[in-house]
Amino acid sequence: MAVTLDDLAALERALAETFPTLAVMPLELVDKGFGSITVKTRDGVIFRIARHARAAAGHAREAALLPALGSRVPSPVPAPLWRIEPGSLDFRHGAIGYRRLPGESLAPHLLPQYDVQTLAAEIAAFLAALHDFPIAEAERLGVPHSDGERPKFENLRAVVMPFLRDVLTIQEYDRLDKWSDYFLADDHIDLFAPALRHGDLWFGNVLIDKGTGQLAGVLDWEAAAIGDPASDISRQLHLGETFFEAVLEAYETFRPTPDHSLRHRAWRRWELLEFAGIQTAMELGDAEELTESIEKLRAGPILASTG
Secondary structure: OOOOHHHHHHHHHHHHHHOOOOOOOOOEEEEEOOOEEEEEOOOOEEEEEEOOHHHHHHHHHHHHHHHHHOOOOOOOOOOEEEEEOOOOOOOOOOEEEEEOOOOEEOOHHHHHHOOHHHHHHHHHHHHHHHHOOOHHHHHHOOOOEOOOHHHHHHHHHHHHHHHHHHHOOHHHHHHHHHHHHHHHOOOOOOOOOOEEEOOOOOHHHEEEOOOOOOEEEEOOOOOOEEEOOHHHHHHHHHHOHHHHHHHHHHHHHOOOOOOOOHHHHHHHHHHHHHHHHHHHHHHHOOHHHHHHHHHHHHHOOOOOOOO
8 A cells, every 4th residue: 555645644743743853844755665664854854664573673773783884884874863663652663764865866767877887886895895894793783694595485485476376377387486496406595605785785775976976875774684795786687787797897806705606696686586575565465566566576587588
């Protein structure tokens, strides 16, 4: 269900009552994602309202991690200054707030305006610094370890495949079933050196300085975890294979030890992305998101060649 004007009005009133020193009204809806509803106050404070307990845990993770991370990466990250703990009447799963970072979100149609090689190198440098963050420190800050992809996928398949059997064509389902067997049999998928990774570094979470074309910030850290750095590399495929290869090539120049299966794992995670999105839409009971996720699955790398 989309956020209605009444929903937004209720959020506006609740935030104004919770933070009376902020100029909240009028409240602007920025985005409705799987994890959080994002709004902006009149004075430029971004609030992300958690939609479920998993997002609430992600906000707690951000509140602990981002102050420590900010000085360790070459581009800005949000500085959490406002927090609503889960359990309040108006914010069941809580919320987190920070001053809006300047810049515009990157998008495929904007890419030709920028020096692609320079931008790819800046994203690669950011990811290299992020992935070099000490794991022991991340653990002390409460960042969890991500489960291996194989056990996660076994659970995911058990939930999603019965649903998809009823909505896909026989040919689509058969192709997906064969792909899932191939994914589970992949010996490389869980062979990686763990690193602190963002977990959702698609272009919508990347800010660009409109004047210089440089990387201006990285948003939305609720999926941060200790896991496979290929997860962050794979999201660059949202901007096409050429950009993905440019980021990967630049990233590898920062690594003292070659990661020979990095490209392979990034592609496997790219294939998995929309399949996993269906489970989240199912959990939220969001029919609109579910329909969109199914269409993305059909248009994605697993089913795109299906007739």
